[in-house]
Amino acid sequence: MPKIFITRQLPESAIAKLRDSFEVDMWPYEDQPIPKGELLNRVESADAILSMLTETIDEEVFLKGKQLKVVANMAVGFDNIDVEAAKKHNVIVTNTPEVLNETTADLTFALLLATARRIPEAVDFVKENKWSTWSPFLMAGSDVHHKTLGIVGMGNIGQAVAKRATGFNMNILYHNRSRKREAEQELGVQYAEFDDLIKQSDFVVCMTPLTDETKNMFNDDVFKKMKDAAIFINSSRGGVVVEEDLYQALINGDIKAAGLDVFKDEPISSDHPLLELSQVVALPHIGSASVDTRMKMIELAVDNISRVLNGEEPVTPVY
Structure with missing residues (x-):
């Protein structure tokens, strides 16, 4: 047998x-x-x-x-x-x-929202009894609606993320090895060269598989090209990011925040440098975890x- x-x-x-x-x-x-x-x-x-x-x-x-x-x-x-x-x-x-397309897209967009609106920070703020009064910019984050979303990797999950973004009236750019004409027609997404997408997007979402071509594609040079108010989201594979460069980009203010469901070496420990930063929302690789x-x-x-x-x-x- x-x-x-x-x-x-x-x-x-x-x-x-x-x-x-x-x-x-x-x-x-x-x-x-x-x-x-x-x-x-x-x-x-x-x-x-x-x-x-x-x-x-x-x-x-x-x-x-x-x-x-x-x-x-x-x-x-x-x-x-x-x-x-x-x-x-x-x-x-x-x-x-x-x-797992829809479930992973749910998590990706939840991570984007949580990072933009600083939800984990706000939860801890309340639990740590720091909320003493209302103030105009208390835990003020970034709007998501009507902003520009750049999706790198427009496979099925990337397209499912784009569908969710349409409900927020976002301007959606994408970069992929090949054009997705059907998605362009159905979702109103626009193809952009990688550098153009990086420079124009308020949110950059990485949905690429890990290959020799995509390994370390998000590095110091790329982060420096992003808007200083941009938020980077990764729920694909950790190996597409040079984590030391991401850390420095956040420290230096090259980008505003990052939402990460994946890391180069998993699991990470509690002393991982990225976890020191309040503008990082980190999850334990739960993209498809329903x-x-x-x-x-x-x-x-x-x-x-x-x-x-x-x-x-x-x-x-x-x-």
Whole structure:
């Protein structure tokens, strides 16, 4: 009977379909990533891996898992997987696109609003008993309505963010490797070259995947081109930002604030320099973290594994 290894504890109801047809081995902790050595031990007899973005699935894993036929990543991104190594070893890689578009867009826009209107600061202000009176500019933030939003990366999630922005009557610019003509017609968004978008936007939202091309794309040079009142939002991947440059941009007043759901090395510790700054709103990578969406992601990963092990084409192959 084919064997599946799941790298994090998932609800039994979500993986019942796998247990009906396959042998299932599951790491017994929900909140602890599996150590690499333990992953290598478990994968040795596995035909499939249901992985999280916390696992590095590389050449070493494929060499150890000689029986592997499929790695189903429970994420849209797959920068944690060496896809070229997977191809070399004839292992199919799948991800979980589409099902989390709206949920991630919700979180992205919530992060934008929270940063612009200084909501976490205001909550702490009340809880710390600092609210002694009303004053004209107490916790005054930035308007969102009728401002210019620049979206870098106009995939499905980027377009879902744009839809939300239309309700705030925002002027929406976007930059992408290719023009999105349909989105331009349906949403009224305007294509802009990267430098033009950076210079014109009041809010810059990064929605790009992490690739060799996008790694460190938001750096000192880019932050210096932004408006000094601009707010930077990142809910894609931390590796697209040079965090030291972002910190300096905030300290120097090159930009006003930042809302971050992702970081280069996760999880970050409480002494991370960016957390020292009151104008930073930091979240623990929860873009798709609604119960409904996470269950849909598991369901899609399970379906991909079942189809591959039954000799069928997966629903959402990476290649």
